[in-house]
Amino acid sequence: MKLPFGILATIAMLMMFGADMQHPAIAVEPSEVLSNPVLEARARAISSELRCLVCQNESIDESNAPLAHDLRVLVRKRLLAGDSNAQVKEYIVARYGNYVLLKPPFIEETYILWFGPLALLLAATAAVFVFYKRSAGVPPDPAPLSDEESRSISILLGEPGEHEETR
Amino acid sequence: MYWLVFALLTIICVSALLYPLLRRSQSTAASRADYDNVVYRSQLTEVAHEVERGVLTQAQAHAARTEIHRRMLAATAVERKAAASPKGSRHARITAAVVIAVLVPLGSGLLYAALGSPDLPDQPYAERLKHDPNVMIAAAAHRLATDLESKPVAAGYQRLAEIYFYLREYDRSALAYQRAVDLGDGSAEMWSQLGETIVLANGGAVVPSAMSAFTHALDVDVREPRARYYFGLAAAQAHKLRRAVAIWRDLEKDSAADAPWLPVLKQHIAAYAKRGGFDPATITPEPPVLPKP
Amino acid sequence: MIVETGLFALILALFIAAVQAVVPLIGAARGDSAWMNVDRPAALVLFALITMSFGALMWAHVTSDFSVLNVVQNSNTDKPLLYKITGVWGSHEGSMMLWTFILTFYGMAVAAFGGNLPPGLRARVLSVQAMIAFGFILFILLTSNPFARVYPAPLNGDGLNPLLQDPGLAFHPPFLYLGYVGFSMAFSFAIAALIEGRVDAAWARWVRPWTLVAWCALTLGVAMGSWWSYYTLGWGGYWAWDPVENASLMPWLAGTALLHSAIVAEKRDTLKAWTIFLAIITFSLSLLGTFLVRSGVLTSVHSFAVDPQRGVFILLLLLLFTGASLFLFALRAPALKGGGLFAPISREGGLLFNNILLSTAAATVLLGTLYPLFVDALGLGKISVGPPYFNMVLVPLMVPMILVMAIGPFLSWRRGDFMGALARLKIAFVVTAVTIVATLLIAGASARSVWASLGFGLAAWLFCASLIEWTGRIGLFRRSLADVFQRARHLPRSAYGMTIAHMGLAIVLAGITGSLAWKTEKLQVMYPGDSVAVAGYQIKFTGVDNHVKGPNYTASRATFIASRDGQFVAKMQPERRVYTNPPQDKSTVAIHTNFVTDLYAVFGEPDGKGGFVTHFFLNPLVPWIFFGAVVMVFGGMVSLSDRRHRVGAPLRKTRATPVASAPAMPAPATVVVANGERKGLLRGWVYLVPLLGFIVLVGFFIHRLQLTSEGDTPNLIPSVMIGKPAPTFNLPPLLADRPGLKTADLKGKVTLVDFFASWCVPCRAEHPVLPLVTQAGIRLVGINYKDKPADAKAWLAELGDPYQAVAVDAHGRTGINFGVYGVPESYLVDRNGVIRFKQTGPLTPEIIRSKLIPMAEKLEQ
Structure with missing residues (x-):
C-alpha cells in the first residue's frame, strides 16, 4: 500500500505538533530565563544557533513550538551544569545530528560551502587578472583616427544631425 | 450573450494584430x-x-x-553589410495574417470550452443576500454571533449552533455548541450534539474531542442515546466490531419502539455484524465504558 | 459574466502572446518591417487583455463572489475593502496574475515609449517578453487557474491569513514583482542582442533605464518586506536569512552589479559579454526565487501553499528560459569583441572590482541557500545553513566593496590616479578615524563596540567620500558661490543619483551596525501597575482592554506608558488579535520611534494569574535602515530622470545613409585591429560553464521534487542515533499494575520502542496497525510522550493496549535523548540494546511488512 502524497504531507504537517507556522510574538518565556545574566546571554546565543526541528526555518530562540521550549530549557540546564557552549551544542547534535546547527560545522561535507565563496572570488580575480594581462602594454588610449576614418566621420557628422530630442 | 462578447473581444484584438501585416503602404523606418x-x-x-x-x-x-x-x-x-537582407513578400504577409485570424480565435474558443464555465453567472455577495435564503440565514447567524460576543447567553449560542448545523457549517456550529456548554449547565443532549457536530466537522471520524463531549453527555445522563450511538461508532472505527455491536444492541434494547433512530441503528448492527462475520444475536449488549478520570 | 470574461481574456492573451513571440521575431530575422510591426499592437493588446483579466479577478474579490474558488479560499465578507483588493495577490494564483500583469505592463511600456529603439531590436525584445508571458499564462491556466468556479457557491469564504492583512505586506508584493519582473526587460534586451549578434554602447544605454526601474522597485520591495517583518512579526529583527528572503536578495545583488557593469558597457563599449551574462543571471535568479517559494524544495517561514506539480512547471519554465539563454550565450558571447581598454586603477577597474564582489556575494547567497539541498541529494545527510553562516561569509565581501565604492568615483576613466584620489579623500579619512574613536570612547571598550566602531567608520567613509565627490564636482569652496550654484544646476541627474544612492547605502550600513551592536531587550511577566526599566526608559504597564473590536477581529490591547527621567515619552498599545476568519491569532507590535531609536513593545500571553508576558526591545538606528533604503531608491529615481535616458528616435525618413556615399569606408575588421588585435577574451568553452552549472542545478531540483513526491519532505530528518546504543533512561509505568521501562529492559530481544501521545492525531492512524508488530514476534513497548496520564489511560482503554510495557516520559527528556522531534516515532532496538532503525511518522502495514519485520528477523538471528 502506498499512501498518496497528499496524505503524507498532511501527516507531516500534523506531526509538527503544535508547531506554529508563523513567527511567534514571543518565543522565549520569562519562566525559562536564567537569573544569571551571563549564563542567560550565553543561552540566548546558543539557542539562536540551534535550529528548531519542527518549524519551517527558525532557531529554537525564535520558535514557540513545544519542542523548541524543551530544548531551550535543556540548553539552560546544561549551562547550569557547567557545560561550555561547544559542549551544549555537542549534546544536542549527538541526538539530532548536524541538522540542528544553523552554522554548519566545518567537516568534509561542508568544505565546498565554506571554501566556495573564497574559491569563487579567487577564480573571478584570476579571470580579471587574465583580462588585464592581455591588454597589458597596450595603452588604454585609442590610436588616433586614420585619415580615412577622419574623412568618413566628418561626412557622418557633417550632415546636420537629423534627430529629434524629446525633452 | 457570452459568445457575442467573446467574439467581439477576439475580433478587436486580432484585427489590431493584422493591421500592420495587411497595411498596403509600409513606411520605411530609419536605419539601425x-x-x-x-x-x-x-x-x-x-x-x-x-x-x-x-x-x-x-x-x-x-x-x-x-x-x-x-x-x-x-x-x-555593420549597417552597410546588413543592408542586403531580404524583404518579405506580400504573399507571405497575407498567409501569416490568415493563419493568425484562424488559429487565435479557434485556439481561444477550444481552450475556453475546456476550462470555462459559461453556464455560471457571477454571484456577487450583495445580490445573493437579496435572493438566496441560505445566504440570508448565514448573514443573520453572523449578526447573532456578533450580538452574542457582547452579550453571551447559552440559549443564544445553542440557537446559533443549530443554524450553523442547518447550513452545514459544522466547524462554526461546534464552536457555538462549545460556547453554549461552557455558558450553560450543559444538558446531556447539548453535550452529545456538540460531539456529533465535531464528528461531522471531522468528516465522520470520532476524534478525541468528540469522545470527551460524549463522555460528558453520559456523565450527565447515562442513557443519552446519541452519545451511546457514537460510542459504538468509535469502537467500530477502531476496528472493534463486536464491541460496537454490543453497545448498539444495548442502545436498541433501551429504545422505545417508535424511536426515530431505531431503523438506522438496526441497519448499522446488521451491516457491521456482517462485516465482522458474526451473528449480532450472539453479542451480549453492553453499555459504553466511561474512562475513569 | 465578468468572471468568465476574465478567464476568456486570459486565454485570448495566451494566443496573442504566442503571436507576439513568433511573428516579430521572424520579421526581424527576415528584415520585413510589416512582420516586425506586429510587436507594438500585440504588446498593447496583451496588456489590455491581462488588465481585463486581472480586473475581473479583483472584481470577484471586491464583490465577494464566492462562486470563484480563489475568492472562497482567500476572502470573507468581513474583510475590510482594502484587504479585499490586496488579497487578490495574497494567494498563489492571484500573485501569479499580478506577476503576469506587471510583465505585460513592461511590454506595453516598451511598445508605447520605446520609440528610440531600432525596430529590429524592439521587435526581438517584445518577442522575448511575449515568450515569457506565454510561459506564465500557460502556467496559470494549466496549474493555477484563478477563475476556477464552485457550484453551489459556499455561503462565505475562508478569509485571508491575518498576517497578510496588513498595509506593509499588502503593498510589498507589487513592488517586489515590479523589481523581479522588471529585470525581465534587461533579460529580453540581452537575448535580443544575442540573437541579433550586436551588443554595443548604444545597446547598453537603451537597456539602462529599464534596469534602473527594476532596481528601484526591487530595492523598495525588499525594504518593505524587511520593514513588514520588523513591525508585524514581533521578533525585533528585520532580516532572518530565510531562503525566501535570500531569493529576493540574490537578484538584488546581481541586479546592482548589472546596473554598474552596464555603465562601463555604455561608456567604454567593453565588459559586454559580462553585462549580458549578468542580465540573464539576474532575471534567472528572480525566476529561481519564484520556483523556490512555490515548489517546496526548501523549507521557509513564508512560502506559498506548496505544490510539487506547480514546482515542476516552474522548473520547466526556468529550464526553458535560463537554459536556452545560457545556451545562446555560450554560442554568441565568444564572438562579442571587447571595446575600450582600461588600466586596473581606473573608474572601470573600480566598477569591475565591485562587480566581482557583488556577484561573488550573490553566488554565496545562492550556495548557502541551496547547499542543504545538494548535501541531501548526494546522500551526505541533512544540514542547515542559517544566519551565522551568511553573516560570517558576506561581511568580508562587503567591506572591501564599500571601501572601493567610495574611491571609485574619484578615478577617471581608462587610467586613474589612485594616490590623487586618496589625497582628495583626506577629510574622509579624518572623519572615519574620528567616528571610530568617538564610537569607542562613547561605547566603551568591548568586542562589540570595536565591531560597531568599524561599521560606523565604514559608513562614515562612504558617506563622506560621496559628499566630497559631489562638492568636488560642483567646485564648492573653490569657486564663487554663483558659479557653484550654476554647476550644481547643470550637473547631470545621473551624477546626483549616484551620490544619493551611495549615501543611502551608508545610512543603511550605519543602521545595521547600530541595531546589531546595541539592541537591548527585556522579557518579563508584568501585572497591571508594574514598571520596568529598559535601557534608560521606564515603562509602566497601566492595564489591558480585553474587548477591542476590529472589523474582523477582537483584540486584547495593553497600554504602556514609556517615560524617560520622569518625562512622558510615549503611550504604546500593542495588541493580541484573534481573527474570526480564518480563526488565527496575530500579535501587533507597538513601536515608538524618534528616528534614531525604536522602542518596541510586544504583548504576550496571560500567565493565568493576572499577569502578562511582555517583551520590550530598544532597537537603535533601525529606522535608518529603512530610511537609507528609501534614499537609495530616491537616488535611483533621480538617475532615471536624467535626460540622457530620453534620447529621441531618429526622424523616420528615408535618406541615403552617408555610408553609401562614403567611397572609402573602412571595413569593420579595420576597426577591430585598431582596437588592439583582440579576439574574444576567453576561450569559447569557458562560456559553456554557466550552462553546465545550471544543468547540474536543475538536476538537483528534479531529484528533490522526486523525493518530495515520494513523501520525503526536506524537513524529514534522518536519525543520528542509528547504530548507537539506546540512551540511558528509567521511566515509571503508566499503569500501576504493569512495569515501567529502563534501558536494560531493551536487551535480550528485538524491541520496538514506540513514542506516542493521546493528543497526537497521526498516532491514532498508527494505533490499529501496532498489533502487526507483536504478531511478528517483535517486543513492542510504548513511551507515552508529554501526555496527561489520565488521557493516555483513556486512550489505551478506548483503543486497546498492544504494548508489553508502557512508560511515561512526562517532560519529554527521554524523547530528546532518543532524538524524537515529532510523535509518533518508533525505534527498533536489537538484542544488545543498539538502535537499528527509526520510523518518523506513523507506522503503516507496508513499512512493518517490508522494512521492520525483515530487519527484526535478521537481528534476531
Missing part, C-alpha cells in the same frame, strides 16, 4: 545606424559638457571622442 548614432551623438555632447565643467582634460576628451567616432563608423559599417 541612425538609431545608434543618435546615442553616440548624445555621448559626444556629454563629452563636450564634461570638458566645459572641467571634469575631463583635453587629452581625455580627445580619447573619448576618438572612441565614440569609431563606434559611429563601426555602426555604419
Whole structure:
C-alpha cells in the first residue's frame, strides 16, 4: 500500500505538533530565563544557533513550538551544569545530528560551502587578472583616427544631425 | 450573450494584430545606424559638457571622442553589410495574417470550452443576500454571533449552533455548541450534539474531542442515546466490531419502539455484524465504558 | 459574466502572446518591417487583455463572489475593502496574475515609449517578453487557474491569513514583482542582442533605464518586506536569512552589479559579454526565487501553499528560459569583441572590482541557500545553513566593496590616479578615524563596540567620500558661490543619483551596525501597575482592554506608558488579535520611534494569574535602515530622470545613409585591429560553464521534487542515533499494575520502542496497525510522550493496549535523548540494546511488512 502524497504531507504537517507556522510574538518565556545574566546571554546565543526541528526555518530562540521550549530549557540546564557552549551544542547534535546547527560545522561535507565563496572570488580575480594581462602594454588610449576614418566621420557628422530630442 | 462578447473581444484584438501585416503602404523606418548614432551623438555632447565643467582634460576628451567616432563608423559599417537582407513578400504577409485570424480565435474558443464555465453567472455577495435564503440565514447567524460576543447567553449560542448545523457549517456550529456548554449547565443532549457536530466537522471520524463531549453527555445522563450511538461508532472505527455491536444492541434494547433512530441503528448492527462475520444475536449488549478520570 | 470574461481574456492573451513571440521575431530575422510591426499592437493588446483579466479577478474579490474558488479560499465578507483588493495577490494564483500583469505592463511600456529603439531590436525584445508571458499564462491556466468556479457557491469564504492583512505586506508584493519582473526587460534586451549578434554602447544605454526601474522597485520591495517583518512579526529583527528572503536578495545583488557593469558597457563599449551574462543571471535568479517559494524544495517561514506539480512547471519554465539563454550565450558571447581598454586603477577597474564582489556575494547567497539541498541529494545527510553562516561569509565581501565604492568615483576613466584620489579623500579619512574613536570612547571598550566602531567608520567613509565627490564636482569652496550654484544646476541627474544612492547605502550600513551592536531587550511577566526599566526608559504597564473590536477581529490591547527621567515619552498599545476568519491569532507590535531609536513593545500571553508576558526591545538606528533604503531608491529615481535616458528616435525618413556615399569606408575588421588585435577574451568553452552549472542545478531540483513526491519532505530528518546504543533512561509505568521501562529492559530481544501521545492525531492512524508488530514476534513497548496520564489511560482503554510495557516520559527528556522531534516515532532496538532503525511518522502495514519485520528477523538471528 502506498499512501498518496497528499496524505503524507498532511501527516507531516500534523506531526509538527503544535508547531506554529508563523513567527511567534514571543518565543522565549520569562519562566525559562536564567537569573544569571551571563549564563542567560550565553543561552540566548546558543539557542539562536540551534535550529528548531519542527518549524519551517527558525532557531529554537525564535520558535514557540513545544519542542523548541524543551530544548531551550535543556540548553539552560546544561549551562547550569557547567557545560561550555561547544559542549551544549555537542549534546544536542549527538541526538539530532548536524541538522540542528544553523552554522554548519566545518567537516568534509561542508568544505565546498565554506571554501566556495573564497574559491569563487579567487577564480573571478584570476579571470580579471587574465583580462588585464592581455591588454597589458597596450595603452588604454585609442590610436588616433586614420585619415580615412577622419574623412568618413566628418561626412557622418557633417550632415546636420537629423534627430529629434524629446525633452 | 457570452459568445457575442467573446467574439467581439477576439475580433478587436486580432484585427489590431493584422493591421500592420495587411497595411498596403509600409513606411520605411530609419536605419539601425541612425538609431545608434543618435546615442553616440548624445555621448559626444556629454563629452563636450564634461570638458566645459572641467571634469575631463583635453587629452581625455580627445580619447573619448576618438572612441565614440569609431563606434559611429563601426555602426555604419555593420549597417552597410546588413543592408542586403531580404524583404518579405506580400504573399507571405497575407498567409501569416490568415493563419493568425484562424488559429487565435479557434485556439481561444477550444481552450475556453475546456476550462470555462459559461453556464455560471457571477454571484456577487450583495445580490445573493437579496435572493438566496441560505445566504440570508448565514448573514443573520453572523449578526447573532456578533450580538452574542457582547452579550453571551447559552440559549443564544445553542440557537446559533443549530443554524450553523442547518447550513452545514459544522466547524462554526461546534464552536457555538462549545460556547453554549461552557455558558450553560450543559444538558446531556447539548453535550452529545456538540460531539456529533465535531464528528461531522471531522468528516465522520470520532476524534478525541468528540469522545470527551460524549463522555460528558453520559456523565450527565447515562442513557443519552446519541452519545451511546457514537460510542459504538468509535469502537467500530477502531476496528472493534463486536464491541460496537454490543453497545448498539444495548442502545436498541433501551429504545422505545417508535424511536426515530431505531431503523438506522438496526441497519448499522446488521451491516457491521456482517462485516465482522458474526451473528449480532450472539453479542451480549453492553453499555459504553466511561474512562475513569 | 465578468468572471468568465476574465478567464476568456486570459486565454485570448495566451494566443496573442504566442503571436507576439513568433511573428516579430521572424520579421526581424527576415528584415520585413510589416512582420516586425506586429510587436507594438500585440504588446498593447496583451496588456489590455491581462488588465481585463486581472480586473475581473479583483472584481470577484471586491464583490465577494464566492462562486470563484480563489475568492472562497482567500476572502470573507468581513474583510475590510482594502484587504479585499490586496488579497487578490495574497494567494498563489492571484500573485501569479499580478506577476503576469506587471510583465505585460513592461511590454506595453516598451511598445508605447520605446520609440528610440531600432525596430529590429524592439521587435526581438517584445518577442522575448511575449515568450515569457506565454510561459506564465500557460502556467496559470494549466496549474493555477484563478477563475476556477464552485457550484453551489459556499455561503462565505475562508478569509485571508491575518498576517497578510496588513498595509506593509499588502503593498510589498507589487513592488517586489515590479523589481523581479522588471529585470525581465534587461533579460529580453540581452537575448535580443544575442540573437541579433550586436551588443554595443548604444545597446547598453537603451537597456539602462529599464534596469534602473527594476532596481528601484526591487530595492523598495525588499525594504518593505524587511520593514513588514520588523513591525508585524514581533521578533525585533528585520532580516532572518530565510531562503525566501535570500531569493529576493540574490537578484538584488546581481541586479546592482548589472546596473554598474552596464555603465562601463555604455561608456567604454567593453565588459559586454559580462553585462549580458549578468542580465540573464539576474532575471534567472528572480525566476529561481519564484520556483523556490512555490515548489517546496526548501523549507521557509513564508512560502506559498506548496505544490510539487506547480514546482515542476516552474522548473520547466526556468529550464526553458535560463537554459536556452545560457545556451545562446555560450554560442554568441565568444564572438562579442571587447571595446575600450582600461588600466586596473581606473573608474572601470573600480566598477569591475565591485562587480566581482557583488556577484561573488550573490553566488554565496545562492550556495548557502541551496547547499542543504545538494548535501541531501548526494546522500551526505541533512544540514542547515542559517544566519551565522551568511553573516560570517558576506561581511568580508562587503567591506572591501564599500571601501572601493567610495574611491571609485574619484578615478577617471581608462587610467586613474589612485594616490590623487586618496589625497582628495583626506577629510574622509579624518572623519572615519574620528567616528571610530568617538564610537569607542562613547561605547566603551568591548568586542562589540570595536565591531560597531568599524561599521560606523565604514559608513562614515562612504558617506563622506560621496559628499566630497559631489562638492568636488560642483567646485564648492573653490569657486564663487554663483558659479557653484550654476554647476550644481547643470550637473547631470545621473551624477546626483549616484551620490544619493551611495549615501543611502551608508545610512543603511550605519543602521545595521547600530541595531546589531546595541539592541537591548527585556522579557518579563508584568501585572497591571508594574514598571520596568529598559535601557534608560521606564515603562509602566497601566492595564489591558480585553474587548477591542476590529472589523474582523477582537483584540486584547495593553497600554504602556514609556517615560524617560520622569518625562512622558510615549503611550504604546500593542495588541493580541484573534481573527474570526480564518480563526488565527496575530500579535501587533507597538513601536515608538524618534528616528534614531525604536522602542518596541510586544504583548504576550496571560500567565493565568493576572499577569502578562511582555517583551520590550530598544532597537537603535533601525529606522535608518529603512530610511537609507528609501534614499537609495530616491537616488535611483533621480538617475532615471536624467535626460540622457530620453534620447529621441531618429526622424523616420528615408535618406541615403552617408555610408553609401562614403567611397572609402573602412571595413569593420579595420576597426577591430585598431582596437588592439583582440579576439574574444576567453576561450569559447569557458562560456559553456554557466550552462553546465545550471544543468547540474536543475538536476538537483528534479531529484528533490522526486523525493518530495515520494513523501520525503526536506524537513524529514534522518536519525543520528542509528547504530548507537539506546540512551540511558528509567521511566515509571503508566499503569500501576504493569512495569515501567529502563534501558536494560531493551536487551535480550528485538524491541520496538514506540513514542506516542493521546493528543497526537497521526498516532491514532498508527494505533490499529501496532498489533502487526507483536504478531511478528517483535517486543513492542510504548513511551507515552508529554501526555496527561489520565488521557493516555483513556486512550489505551478506548483503543486497546498492544504494548508489553508502557512508560511515561512526562517532560519529554527521554524523547530528546532518543532524538524524537515529532510523535509518533518508533525505534527498533536489537538484542544488545543498539538502535537499528527509526520510523518518523506513523507506522503503516507496508513499512512493518517490508522494512521492520525483515530487519527484526535478521537481528534476531
